[in-house]
Amino acid sequence: xxxxxxxxxxxxxxxxxxxxxxxxxxxxxxxxxxxxxxxxxxxxxxxxxxxxxxxxxxxxxxxxxxxxxxxxxxxxxxxxxxxxxxxxxxxxxxxxxxxxxxxxxxxxxxxxxxxxxxxxxxxxxxxxxxxxxxxxxxxxxxxxxxxxxxxxxxxxxxxxxxxxxxxxxxxxxxxx
Amino acid sequence: xxxxxxxxxxxxxxxxxxxxxxxxxxxxxxxxxxxxxxxxxxxxxxxxxxxxxxxxxxxxxxxxxxxxxxxxxxxxxxxxxxxxxxxxxxxxxxxxxxxxxxxxxxxxxxxxxxxxxxxxxxxxxxxxxxxxxxxxxxxxxxxxxxxxxxxxxxxxxxxxxxxxxxxxxxxxxxxxxxxxxxxxxxxxxxxxxxxxxxxxxxxxxxxxxxxxxxxxxxxxxxxxxxxxxxxxxxxxxxxxxxxxxxxxxxxxxxxxxxxxxxxxxxxxxxxxxxxxxxxxxxxxxxxxxxxxxxxxxxxxxxxxxxxxxxxxxxxxxxxxxxxxxxxxxxxxxxxxxxxxxxxxxxxxxxxxxxxxxxxxxxxxxxxxxxxxxxxxxxxxxxxxxxxxxxxxxxxxxxxxxxxxxxxxxxxxxxxxxxxxxxxxxxxxxxxxxxxxxxxxxxxxxxxxxxxxxxxxxxxxxxxxxxxxxxxxxxxxxxxxxxxxxxxxxxxxxxxxxxxxxxxxxxxxxxxxxxxxxxx
Numbered sequence: 084x085x086x087x088x089x090x091x092x093x094x095x096x097x098x099x100x101x102x103x104x105x106x107x108x109x110x111x112x113x114x115x116x117x118x119x120x121x122x123x124x125x126x127x128x129x130x131x132x133x134x135x136x137x138x139x140x141x142x143x144x145x146x147x148x149x150x151x152x153x154x155x156x157x158x159x160x161x162x163x164x165x166x167x168x169x170x171x172x173x174x175x176x177x178x179x180x181x182x183x184x185x186x187x188x189x190x191x192x193x194x195x196x197x198x199x200x201x202x203x204x205x206x207x208x209x210x211x212x213x214x215x216x217x218x219x220x221x222x223x224x225x226x227x228x229x230x231x232x233x234x235x236x237x238x239x240x241x242x243x244x245x246x247x248x249x250x251x252x253x254x255x256x257x258x259x
Numbered sequence: 260x261x262x263x264x265x266x267x268x269x270x271x272x273x274x275x276x277x278x279x280x281x282x283x284x285x286x287x288x289x290x291x292x293x294x295x296x297x298x299x300x301x302x303x304x305x306x307x308x309x310x311x312x313x314x315x316x317x318x319x320x321x322x323x324x325x326x327x328x329x330x331x332x333x334x335x336x337x338x339x340x341x342x343x344x345x346x347x348x349x350x351x352x353x354x355x356x357x358x359x360x361x362x363x364x365x366x367x368x369x370x371x372x373x374x375x376x377x378x379x380x381x382x383x384x385x386x387x388x389x390x391x392x393x394x395x396x397x398x399x400x401x402x403x404x405x406x407x408x409x410x411x412x413x414x415x416x417x418x419x420x421x422x423x424x425x426x427x428x429x430x431x432x433x434x435x436x437x438x439x440x441x442x443x444x445x446x447x448x449x450x451x452x453x454x455x456x457x458x459x460x461x462x463x464x465x466x467x468x469x470x471x472x473x474x475x476x477x478x479x480x481x482x483x484x485x486x487x488x489x490x491x492x493x494x495x496x497x498x499x500x501x502x503x504x505x506x507x508x509x510x511x512x513x514x515x516x517x518x519x520x521x522x523x524x525x526x527x528x529x530x531x532x533x534x535x536x537x538x539x540x541x542x543x544x545x546x547x548x549x550x551x552x553x554x555x556x557x558x559x560x561x562x563x564x565x566x567x568x569x570x571x572x573x574x575x576x577x578x579x580x581x582x583x584x585x586x587x588x589x590x591x592x593x594x595x596x597x598x599x600x601x602x603x604x605x606x607x608x609x610x611x612x613x614x615x616x617x618x619x620x621x622x623x624x625x626x627x628x629x630x631x632x633x634x635x636x637x638x639x640x641x642x643x644x645x646x647x648x649x650x651x652x653x654x655x656x657x658x659x660x661x662x663x664x665x666x667x668x669x670x671x672x673x674x675x676x677x678x679x680x681x682x683x684x685x686x687x688x689x690x691x692x693x694x695x696x697x698x699x700x701x702x703x704x705x706x707x708x709x710x711x712x713x714x715x716x717x718x719x720x721x722x723x724x725x726x727x728x729x730x731x732x733x734x735x736x737x738x739x740x741x742x743x744x745x746x747x748x749x750x751x752x753x754x755x756x757x758x759x760x761x762x763x764x765x766x767x768x769x770x771x772x773x774x775x776x777x778x
Contacts, residue, residue, distance in 0.1 A: 122560060125542030130484075130523055151542070164544040165525030167484045179485075183446030183695075184641055184688065185677045188604035189632065221528060221695065222444055223485050224452040226677065227307040227602060227609025228272050236487045240275035240307075 104142060110135050111143045115150040125151055125161055129168055138169045174209040174216040176254045178202075179233045182219045185226035189241075194230045195219065197244040201251070214255050263296045263341050266314040266321070268371065270303030270456050271488045272449070276326065278311040284332040285313070292336060302457020304371035305611030306358055312371075314353055317343040323350040358627060363589060364613045365597045366574050367450075370457050376495050378503055381460045387505065389576030393468045394513045398428055401472035405575060407583035409595030414440055414531070414568030415643065415672040415748070417594075417661045420575075423565055426555035427473040430563040435475035437466050437517075438540065438559060438566040441482040441489070442524050442531040445644025447603040447675030451569035453611060455482065455489035458573075459496035460505075463519060465572035467506065468579060470517040473565050478517060481536050483524040493521050528645075528699040532747045533566045535701055546701045547747045568673070570599060591617035594660035594671075604641075604677035605631045621655040623676060635680040639688075639764065643672025645695055646752035648759035649685060668759060670752070685764035689757045690718040696753040707750025710741045714757065721768050731770065734761070 114131040118124040128147060132139050139162050148158045162168045180195050195206065202210050202217055209216045225231035228240030234250050242250075267273070267282040282298060289296045304312060312325035313335070322343040324335060331348060338346040350356055364370070373380035381387070393401050406421030427435060439462065443451035454462055466478045482490050497519050500506045508516045527545045529535045534548035537559050558564025574596065578586045587595045594616035600623060602609045607629035614623075620640060624630070631637050639649040642659075648669035657663050664671050679688070693714030700707045714737055720730045738754035745751040761768060 123541040126522065126525060126539060130525070157543075160544055161542070165527050167524075167526035181446075184645060184679075184691070185447045185604040185675075187688070187691070188677060188679045188683065220485060221699075222446045222448075223271075224443060224449040225272050225275050226447045226449055226604065226675070227606070228275055228310070229604060231275060238271045238275035238488075240272060240310075 104140070107136050107140055107143065108146060111146055115147065119150075125153070125158070126165075129162060133168060138172045141170065174213050176214060176235050177216045177218060177233075179218045179220040179223065181221070181223045181225070181229070181231045183222040183226075185222075186229040186231055189229035191230040194232070194242060194244065194247065198247060201244075201248065215251070263294075264299055264316045265296050265341070266299045266301045266316075267311060268303045268457075269300035269375070269488075269492075270310075270453060271486075272307050273303050273310040273312070274488070276307075276310040277328065280329045281311045281313065281327050281332065284329045288332050288336050294336075294341070296341065299374050301373060302369075302371045302375050303453060303611075304353065304359060305367070305453060306356065306608070307610045308608050309350070312350075312353075313340075315341055315343065319343060319352065321353045323353040323356065324348045325350060358608060358610070358612075361627070362613050363597050363615050365577055365586070365589070366461070366570060367453075367458075367599055367611060367613045368577075369461070370453060370611070373458065375457050375459055375492055376499055378460070378499060378505075381458075385577075385580055386460055387464055387576075389579030390464050390468055390505070391511070392579045393471050394511060394515065398472050398474060401468060401579065402428055404578055404583045405472070408574075408578045408586040409583075409590070409593070410571065410574055410578060410586065411594070411661065412568055413570035413574070413598070413673065415445075415646075415670065417671070420567060420571050423555050423567065424469065424472050426553065427475065427563045427565045430556050432563050434477070434560075434562050435473055436559045436562055436564040437469045437473070437475045437478040437572075438533075438537065438554075438564055439466055439478065439480040439569055439572055440531060440533060440536055440566055441480050441486075441569045442528075442536060443486075443569070443673070444483060444528040444531045445646075445673050445675050447641065447677035448601050448644060448673045449603075450599040450601055450611060450674060452486055452489050453599075454569050454573050455480075455486070456492050459493050460500060461573045461576055462493075462569055463496060463500050463506065465575040466519060467510065467517045468575050469565055469567070469572060471510075471515060473563075475563075475565060476516050476518065478519045479540055479559070480519065480521045481524060481530070481540060482521060483530075484526050490521055490523055497521065527701075528695075529701045529747075529749050532749060535747075537564065537566065544701070546703050547749075549746060570673075589615035591615075591658055591660050592662055594662070598659070598671070598674045600659070600674040600676060602628045602676050602678070605633055605637075605680045606678045607632050616660045617658045619656050619658060620650065620676070623659075624655065624678065628678065631678060631680045633680045633682075635682065637678055638681040638683050639679045639685060639760075641677040641679070641688075641756060642675070643670035644675050645692060646670065646748055646755055647672050647675070648755045649679075649688065649763060650759065651763040653763075668755060670755065685760040685767040686718065686722050686769075687767075689760040689768075690715060690722070692753055692756040692760075693718060696749060700749060704744070704746040704750060706741045706744035707746070707753070710737055710745075710750060711753060713737060714741075714753070718757075724769055727769060731761070731768070 309325035411417040530545040535545040539545040696711035
């Protein structure tokens with residue numbers, strides 16, 4: 084996966100990238116076949132691609148469009164419409180901090196500000212070492228346990244700045 | 260000696276409080292002590308300040324302990340919790356906890372009691388009784404039961420569920436669909452999530468009955484991507500139900516068929532609007548459709564489609580099993596039955612409270628909720644999600660029913676109740692309502708797409724005291740345009756929180772007295 088290649092030399096990187104793109108397209112083709120006879124399959128396809136590759140690469144868009152008998156613009160429109168789909172790889176870990184009203188009432192704004200400061204990146208950003216991507220979320224369904232967040236899809240309730248720091252340290256084995 | 264059963268919930272809110280670690284510790288500790296016990300991962304009872312809530316079955320009933328941390332586990336064993344022993348975390352018999360005991364749990368009757376994916380458990384508590392009854396009825400008779408129950412859409416719009424079903428039944432087509440709207444995006448709501456994670460067969464049964472009632476043979480559950488645990492549990496439950504013949508080509512050997520698939524949303528709030536959801540299911544951007552045509556006549560892939568919220572569909576099995584009159588006898592006025600309400604935000608005892616319509620907010624906030632979590636006075640309560648009004652204390656004695664709330668410019672919505680203490684700045688929350696609308700607007704209609712962005716700017720000017728009186732007039736004018744000119748509730752109801760904040764909390768906007776009589 085692309086995110087694991089950080090630190091290689093440029094030349095190796097280019098050779099790897101070509102192979103990587105080919106591997107990615109092969110994975111996309113397998114996913115397309117899986118959904119070939121499914122009505123309205125574009126969202127399930129995009130989810131599968133993102134789950135397999137970590138994002139939806141630009142070069143996969145025309146391939147998906149052709150298989151689904153859609154225009155590239157239509158597929159691009161769907162990818163960019165939904166907040167969940169990403170066109171660039173995320174960090175090794177994805178953090179979602181809820182910003183909705185119930186969490187606001189229990190200090191979500193302060194938690195997000197703490198996270199931005201701690202990670203050195205803004206909402207929707209990724210830390211410079213590629214470890215964490217920070218996403219604002221609008222309700223995680225944990226509204227009686229606010230403020231809430233997820234780390235790699237695992238929910239965490241009543242998150243204090245201290246608890247947040249502990250989760251980061253745990254995720255990156257103490258490096259973060 | 261019979262095996263002792265220990266329950267540790269698998270609900271996301273319990274997991275968020277560390278339930279998995281507690282379950283592992285209990286299993287490890289039991290093994291170390293050479294004790295045999297069966298560990299069941301049940302749903303949550305919905306008392307989230309007690310999660311992880313560990314229960315043990317004893318001859319005297321199920322005993323509760325909570326909130327349990329991994330560090331408490333050894334002490335619980337030492338105290339003999341497996342036989343209901345005394346411990347500082349002991350709460351006594353679960354059923355006797357006042358928060359639970361005072362509720363009227365109809366839809367949530369099994370919640371937290373059963374293993375969510377055990378068919379044996381489900382059927383031991385009336386599961387599939389409604390489906391068996393429905394299989395013996397004609398489609399018209401099933402629809403009539405739902406009509407007679409007075410059940411209205413629990414997603415927020417409160418449209419009579421039976422009328423939708425009747426329209427789909429009466430529309431002739433080769434293929435019809437049942438779609439479950441599980442895009443529970445409202446802040447302060449989690450009853451759909453709890454249902455999918457804690458009692459998924461109830462939803463499966465409700466959708467199957469809806470299929471029998473309307474002639475639809477394919478169902479989709481559209482679940483938001485923020486709910487990965489709900490998606491996993493639903494998929495598991497569907498596999499189990501199919502294998503046991505409750506779903507598929509020959510439901511309980513009746514010759515009737517119904518199939519179900521889970522579809523994952525992708526982080527768009529407006530996809531909770533039914534026509535945007537259908538677009539999304541068809542693989543498109545979640546853009547709201549103009550109505551008519553109604554989805555009941557031209558819905559998914561242009562076919563007749565019954566689209567309802569999770570709780571609406573999950574209420575159907577009980578209505579069939581117990582009869583329409585049983586359900587209708589709960590509630591007040593035109594709001595029949597019960598509503599699983601969700602106490603959230605700055606509240607001491609947050610959780611799920613299912614009560615008949617007619618309960619007051621004050622009862623919910625204090626008798627159940629125990630006041631704010633911060634211990635400070637409660638200032639404003641937003642009922643009905645991000646599009647619901649902010650209610651000041653003068654409105655807390657209204658009976659919670661659809662009409663009473665509509666009369667004061669509010670909405671019951673999906674039953675979410677978000678509490679804010681006196682540190683809340685309502686002008687900031689009003690700004691957030693517009694900001695959220697700007698972020699989530701599908702962009703199809705101008706009042707919503709442009710109005711929300713202008714709304715943020717106007718509120719910023721009010722907050723910054725730039726031509727404040729004119730800007731307040733402009734904001735009211737803008738809200739009027741959004742209410743009357745938007746295509747769906749996104750733009751049409753965003754003014755509810757904004758105007759209620761302005762009317763009831765003018766001081767937060769720097770206005771001395773209301774410039775118009777408060778609604």
